[in-house]
Amino acid sequence: MIVVENLVKTFPGVGGAGTVEALRGIDLEIPTGEIFGIVGPSGSGKSTLLRCLNLLERPTSGRILLGGDDLSTLSGADLRSARRRIGTVFQQFNLLHSRTVLGNVEFPLEVAGVDRTQRRTRVRELLELVGLAGKESSYPSQLSGGQQQRVGIARALAAEPDVLLCDEATSALDPDTTDQVLDLVAEINRRLGVTVVVITHELGVLRRVCTSAARLESGHIVETGRISDLVADPGSMLGAAIVPVGDDPSAGPIADTALVTALGEDAHGPWLSDLIRTVDADVAVVGGRVERVGTTTVGRLRLRFGGAVDRDAVARFVGDRPHLTLSWGTDTDLEGLAG
Ligand SMILES: Nc1ncnc2c1ncn2[C@@H]1O[C@H](COP(=O)(O)OP(=O)(O)OP(=O)(O)O)[C@@H](O)[C@H]1O
Ligand SMILES: [Mg+2]
Numbered sequence: 001m002i003v004v005e006n007l008v009k010t011f012p013g014v015g016g017a018g019t020v021e022a023l024r025g026i027d028l029e030i031p032t033g034e035i036f037g038i039v040g041p042s043g044s045g046k047s048t049l050l051r052c053l054n055l056l057e058r059p060t061s062g063r064i065l066l067g068g069d070d071l072s073t074l075s076g077a078d079l080r081s082a083r084r085r086i087g088t089v090f091q092q093f094n095l096l097h098s099r100t101v102l103g104n105v106e107f108p109l110e111v112a113g114v115d116r117t118q119r120r121t122r123v124r125e126l127l128e129l130v131g132l133a134g135k136e137s138s139y140p141s142q143l144s145g146g147q148q149q150r151v152g153i154a155r156a157l158a159a160e161p162d163v164l165l166c167d168e169a170t171s172a173l174d175p176d177t178t179d180q181v182l183d184l185v186a187e188i189n190r191r192l193g194v195t196v197v198v199i200t201h202e203l204g205v206l207r208r209v210c211t212s213a214a215r216l217e218s219g220h221i222v223e224t225g226r227i228s229d230l231v232a233d234p235g236s237m238l239g240a241a242i243v244p245v246g247d248d249p250s251a252g253p254i255a256d257t258a259l260v261t262a263l264g265e266d267a268h269g270p271w272l273s274d275l276i277r278t279v280d281a282d283v284a285v286v287g288g289r290v291e292r293v294g295t296t297t298v299g300r301l302r303l304r305f306g307g308a309v310d311r312d313a314v315a316r317f318v319g320d321r322p323h324l325t326l327s328w329g330t331d332t333d334l335e336g337l338a339g
Contacts, residue, residue: 002053002163002195004028007062009048022048024219026062030212032162035189035196037206037227039238040216046199049216050167053197054086055079066162084112087156087194091168093148095140101127101151102136108158126154129191130184146177153184157192164188166198170205178202182209203241207293213238231298232263234327243291243298251286251304255329258303258314266323267299279313282306 007026010019022045030036038046051057052064055071064071066085074082095104105126106119114122127133130150140148149169156164166185170178186209189196198205206213206227214224215238223230223238230239243261247254262271267290276283287302305314311328318326 001032001065001067002028002030002197003063003065004030004049004053005063005065007049007052007064008060009045009052009057010060021219023052023059026219026221028214028221028224030195030197032067032195033189033193034211035186035198035209037210037213038197038199038216039201039203039206039213042201044216045219046216047167050088050165050197050199053163054088054165055083084108084159085161086163086165087159087161089149089152089156089164089166089169091171093140093145093152093172095148095151095155097140099139100136101132101138101140101143104140104151105154105158108155112159122158123154126157129157129188130154144177145173146181149173149177149181150184153181153188157188157194162194164194164196166196166200168199168201170200170202178204179208185209206238206242207291209294211294227293228263228296231293232261232325234259234261234325242293243289243300245287245289245300245302247287247302251284253329254286254302256304257286257329258305259327259329260301260303260318261325262299262301263323264296266321267297271321271324272301275314275317278317279305279309281309 004026007023009023010021013019026049038049040046048057052059059072062072066082069082071082096107099107102123105123109119109122123136127135130153132147132150132154135143135147140151143151170181173181182205185196188194198210200206210227212224212226213230214221216222223236227242230236231243233239245259282305284304284306285301286304288300290297290299315326318324
């Protein structure tokens, strides 16, 4: 479990003019084994939060606990050994270009003083895990972007960390390669049980691998929760961004429309025809989307009822079905949600 308590980070302003408050009191709990996504507009503090988590920045105030140990006060040898509990994967891979794949992956083990035989055994395991067996002697320049990021992931895992941090780790990759690298991260999470924290501006990353997420704005967490709860909550901006209905502006005002979200089995079921029969009204679909979110399916439809529909009857219909949620005419502004 990672616990962040009232984390504040300020930087001196440019030319000594005042201070920049990058993080203004972050409280966050990330249970062990989650794949936790952090999104937010550019400058909202995502990278600063990550750099506090991997101990590259020291918090101005507040605490960071990993498995109960307070990381924010460590120094010297304790700080170095705490850093080994956290592996980081970078957007630009940050590989050493003069070293081979093997040399890159074993680097953190060399620094930690692990002997050569043990290092070589560990590197072979790691390269197997990330799908790069046989590439030991290649140099980074001889690898594709996706392969280089696999090396970055193997290196981050070398010291058997409890936590894997990814700062825009797939932003430099094309969509297919992104999906393959994300699937690898999910497999590592399942097989090794490491907690993963991913910073991203791509909502597809949240949809594909994250189990929970938080949204940052101006150094504050403004929304957090499990992905399945966020998408089921009609008032959640993050949920609306993860499965957007794609409202058609020419379909008229949405104030008098109903937004129905169906989760899991119900997303595939005949709930719409059941609803029409039950409330006995004409229905037009004015927006909608069905998305795979993690291992489940989420469907959202925006409906306009003809005539004077009995809203209570619609609410009762939805209320009787645990995997349906309803809201009337919410217009969520998704501009600038991700960075
Ligand atoms: N070393 C630093 N010195 C001064 N200000 C900084 C420093 N690092 C970050 N900041 C400021 O802190 C704020 C948050 O920056 P941060 O890099 O965490 O944002 P971000 O959410 O990662 O943005 P992006 O999506 O563009 O990567 C910004 O106003 C930034 O200018
Ligand atoms: Mg950043």
